[in-house]
Amino acid sequence: MADFYINVFLDDEKLKKIEDADVADQVKEIDGKKAVQVGMTKKDQKKLVKGFKDLTFDDSNACVLPEEAENTLMGIVTDMKSLDVMKFAITKLYNPLAGRDVFGRGTGR
Numbered sequence: 001m002a003d004f005y006i007n008v009f010l011d012d013e014k015l016k017k018i019e020d021a022d023v024a025d026q027v028k029e030i031d032g033k034k035a036v037q038v039g040m041t042k043k044d045q046k047k048l049v050k051g052f053k054d055l056t057f058d059d060s061n062a063c064v065l066p067e068e069a070e071n072t073l074m075g076i077v078t079d080m081k082s083l084d085v086m087k088f089a090i091t092k093l094y095n096p097l098a099g100r101d102v103f104g105r106g107t108g109r
Contacts, residue, residue: 002039005062006048008070008077010034021078030062037062038073040086047094069093 007030010018018024018036027034040048048063049055057063065073076089 003042003061004040004045004057005037005060006040006070006073007035007037007062007064008074009064010036014074017074017078021081023077023081023083026083036077036083038077038083038086038089040090044086044090047090051094065093 008014010027015034018027023036026036028037052066052069055063064070072092073089076085076092077083080088
C-alpha cells in the first residue's frame with residue numbers, strides 16, 4: 001500500500017484513455033469527481049515536494065500535480081497500462097537540479 005497518492009481527475013478524454021489502457025477498474029469517486037490515484041512512497045513524495053514547491057497534500061495524503069506534470073503522468077500510465085508507475089514516473093517528473101545555481105556547490109560564487 002502506498003504512503004501518498006497523486007489524484008488525477010478525469011474529464012471525458014482522460015477517462016477514455018484510462019479505459020483504453022485497461023485500468024478503468026481502478027477509477028474512484030473523489031470529491032464527486034472521477035479520478036485515479038497513483039501511489040507513491042514517502043521518498044517519491046519528498047522528491048515531488050522539492051520539484052513542485054506549491055504542491056500540497058490533503059488529509060488522505062493525496063495531491064494534484066500541475067497540469068504539465070499531470071499530462072506527463074497520464075502519458076506514462078496509458079503507455080504502461082498500469083497505475084503502478086511511480087518508479088519510472090519520478091524520473092520524468094523530478095528534476096534534482098531544479099532551482100540550483102548553474103555553478104553548483106563549492107565553486108565560491
